[in-house]
Amino acid sequence: MHVHLGNALAEASAIGVPRSDLEALDERVAAAAARIEAGRERSEHGYAALNLPKNTETGPIEAAVDAIRPAETLVTIGIGGSALGAATITSALDGDGDTRFLDNVDPAQTRTLLADLDLSTTAVNVVSRSGTTAETLANFLVVRDALTDAGVDWxxxxxxxxxxxxxxxxxxxxxDLPVLEVPTGVPGRFSALSAVGLVAAAFEGLDLDAILEGGQTAAESLSDSLFESPAYAYGTTMYALEERGASIAAMMPYAEVLEPFAEWFSQLWAESLGKDGRGQTPARALGVTDQHSQLQLYRAGPTDKVVTLVRPRERLSVPIPETELDALSYLGGRDLRTLMDAEFEATEASLRKAGLPTIRIEIDSLDAEGIGELLYTMEAACIMAGELADVETFTQPAVEWGKETARSLLRGEQTLDETGDLVVAADPEPDDGDPG
Amino acid sequence: MHVHLGNALAEASAIGVPRSDLEALDERVAAAAARIEAGRERSEHGYAALNLPKNTETGPIEAAVDAIRPAETLVTIGIGGSALGAATITSALDGDGDTRFLDNVDPAQTRTLLADLDLSTTAVNVVSRSGTTAETLANFLVVRDALTDAGVDWxxxxxxxxxxxxxxxxxxxxxDLPVLEVPTGVPGRFSALSAVGLVAAAFEGLDLDAILEGGQTAAESLSDSLFESPAYAYGTTMYALEERGASIAAMMPYAEVLEPFAEWFSQLWAESLGKDGRGQTPARALGVTDQHSQLQLYRAGPTDKVVTLVRPRERLSVPIPETELDALSYLGGRDLRTLMDAEFEATEASLRKAGLPTIRIEIDSLDAEGIGELLYTMEAACIMAGELADVETFTQPAVEWGKETARSLLRGEQTLDETGDLVVAADPEPDDGDPG
Known part of the structure; x- marks a missing residue:
């Protein structure tokens, strides 16, 4: 795995980081790396995530999956970190078997999924550390009932x-259900390399050990200098860029199957670092598709972003046939992968020309090791960024108020105050008040 | 349709807009509305989009779809505005028939799609105004070849x-292929209510006239005051919020099927308004799922965002069964839709409590009229925001350089300059240079 920082430096962008600043930061990186290592040794809350690749036992995961065979479809019922890691891994890798996710409480989504499933061959994995997550438990109760109605012993x-x-x-x-452990001391968004992220992968027959080996490879490349560790290079540079005005972190993988990875990254980054009035806002993008959507803004809008471009070095070959249309003759005989890589490089160059900092992350290939390495690297990068920003990386206190309020509303214990809302209606109703 | 502005006002947020500012802006809104009306009357470039609901003939669209029957699957090959409108409409509405999208040049995506299709019952709609879009044409050449190989007369x-x-x-x-017109004077991102957005909808048997009627309803609610027009209320408030520091526009629909709508909005907003060093960065989110991902940042991070919350007023009912688990008894006997709405309201209240401006958009229901109205309203809002910001809403000059560079790279006419990149590698290679 390679993290290319050249286009995030001061010579490439007005908000880029001077090399001398990175060199000066390296002392703080060394101290933070020591703090992280100490946390890992003591398996402290959060830091324990970085020990996962070694500590995750795949045997119980495989056994749990065997226990629900011969099911042909596995529905993971979870939300946030209880679903995104598993979705990221199964999307990125090419497994067998049908895995689905129920990660919202939209009744239309749940109804559509149930209508689409053959319940006689469906199993579920219900994922919630506390066992009380309202969305997850509500969906589980609905699906369990549907299984029973279909004559299946849930x-x-x-x-x-x-x-x-x-x-x-x-x-x-x-x-007496097969039960797997959400590891202690590991926040959901850091749990991809545990049972939380790996059950769906096991159901698809993916090589869990190879995924964990990839994570372990990344673990071994941590060091006390950002110049020797891809993860710390990325985390430190992102931190330094935020300090210089990059308040938006666009994540733009050039691989369709990495779209859930961009969502996983968005949770990791937002929930870990969005604290104390700071934190970059993740913006998910997808190359090349979003060149036709976001690139105009990235190039000509405010210089308040860093764009992370991710690609595998190996791609499938799909030749483009020769064509009778003269205007398209430059395409004929080429390959989709050549086109995609040309667009990647042109986009990177065009952002540099526009003065927007970018970071390029390359993984060798989109295989089990590569994904394990990528996920671990981002987690370690996030922890480093959190150390440098001096925030509590592993908590998410700001979501609690909303959760409790939702529960109170549902129990009928509370109603919301009148907010004096101003409403502009196409079809005004008396109870919506005066639009003026 | 209702646009609720109360939580975007100064009494709700430090970066909120004082009512007096909105009142003062209303004069500029009147002038901009007059400019827009004049542009519509003369069918000027861009403004012509607002005439689409009336000018779109559905007969030729239906006839083109009839001509490729009895195909059972329709693959739309397009990128950016040539795909997102169609994807938004078919996702939001509950049609029959199998519609897919090929909107990237990832060889793995194309290969996977082709492997998944029954080519003997597949048709394609290839969408490109210029007829030269590299990604679209390359995919078309590949799919056309695959159809021929499968013995189908493409x-x-x-x-x-x-x-x-x-x-x-x-x-x-x-x-002698059925051909539909990309309307003159309508940029791709404003073309959802034309053949560009409606062919896939027709293939699914959706009611095109009802979609266009919804658009027309929105057209008729435009006025020369923001206090009388939901579209202009939204566009003006977004503009005023950007001026006050809301550099990020989070779009958060509370309906799973509106996820593509958030992507469509992201293109509309970014490509139209991302100019001259300004423009809000869209961040796509999805309620309730992203409460477990982005809400921590929205509440506790920088006050540099406005969150638009979208919901339908009507939802399906999916009752939550009673449960034997005491801790969950508050869920039993409720309904998923009640839970989802409670979470919507709690999130809105929690953002207000945190001082972040929000705007609530409610549509009556997720039906053809509702979607037509929503898309038109956002387009008109975007045009108003562009007038107030004094940018060229309907162009996208900053993407051209990258397109030409990609083409040159592909033709082998050009290689990229050495950028002096700084590379940090886990497995350093000699040609990547010194990570120090």
């Missing part, structure tokens, strides 16, 4: 992935 | 949607 078809206690743990004990 | 199964001249126009004439 206890033969349910894996539970949860913490050491809570309602889901109780349920698994009462019904 | 000329029986191809709709062309293009401008009045160019290679695709030539092709359609040579092979």
């Amino acid at each position: 206890t033969d078809r349910t894996i539970v992935t949860t913490g050491q206690s809570g309602p889901l743990r109780t349920l698994s004990e009462r019904h | 000329t029986d199964r191809t709709i062309v949607t293009t401008g009045q001249s160019g290679p695709l126009r030539t092709l359609s004439e040579r092979h």
